[in-house]
Amino acid sequence: MLGRTYDGEVCSIARSLEVIGERWTLLIIRNALFAGVTRFGDFQRRLGIATNVLTSRLDGLVAADVMEKSHTTTNTEYLLTEKGRDLSGVLVALTDWGDRWAAPDGPPIIYRHGNCDGAVHSRLACDTCGGQPDAVTASPGPGMPEERWTGAAE
Template structure:
């Protein structure tokens, strides 16, 4: 079983999971971002989540700067929380393709014109590229001691 932290991992995915990787986290953020839910009772009703679990998740989001509390029972996403929208769209599209037995139950659209919006990998030189053509490479934040002790290739992961 995995612990709550990933101290041995030098990876932004692992650091992200420490903040939003708990079972209910992305569903709470989904409801806040795409359904406009802000009230504690509405999160609880919509998700069927235990109040103690919801309280813990919301408090951790406030502590992490993903949400801010307004009034007695309102929780609103910050810019940092709203930035998770692309990740949620990507998970939705993956689920539509690989985990759903029916057509997509949710479609994303551009508010400005109504056209469909999709999560995508975008090359700075060539625009949208297939995920199969994307590789991970060592970045400037990789600690030198990790590289010195790493076995195998030079790709990050």
Template sequence: MALPRTYDSQNCSIARSLEVVGDRWTMLVIRSAFEGVRRFDDFQDALGVARNVLTDRLARLCEEGVLRRVPYQERPERYEYRLTRKGVELWPAMMTLLAWGDRHYAPDGPPMVIKHRGCGGTMTDRLACDSCGARLEPNEVEPVPGPGA
């Protein structure tokens, strides 16, 4: 049973946020968008998700302003999906969830490591580079296979 989308009896930003991003496929779509995936078929290939599920998640993320559709072809009309500022603001939460999963569910080590493009250092739990100390933003990093890959 899904949580209601109204919160007359509670004032909870976590519950409201989970209504937008609390679904497994939604989080994986957002992860893929951070990894540079933009087109429907590429999301489907990367995730192995059913077309109807992907269509629903992309539409919802666009409706909520997390992604925006950008045309890249006129005939036939085709779109890319790009993170909005609101979507990019999910990056710290995604990286915190990644670090938590690495600590608790990666017995062979992290399957993916986040590297600083500027110096090659590794991102820490505090979203900083372990080598140069820079506070890292999504456009300054790249995921690379880790020891648990």
């Protein structure tokens, strides 16, 4: 998708960017998640994206198992997989950041809980105490080779 991979990185952010790090990709996912868009022509009309770029992004999302192609008798639809639907929290977090730092007239979109209609926001919470941390630190996890972590500190 990006035209670049991060083979030298042992980082889930870098690996995620390989799949969803291009701006059109996130907008396609946004339209699929929150507007129910599934058809090529509808993505193209809503986003104003060139057809060759849209084709490339949709093919990449299918290859990454973020979307799947579904063929009906008259149309091909692009449906989010569980992996794709799981990006809703990422998009809500990006929206919260954008509402705070890039929306001078206030939030243009408010996400709502389907059951009670309350506003939905992202929230960091500590697994142990449930509190909202004011500082977050990084430590090695089980997927970090020890030599990479100790080498990064030098």
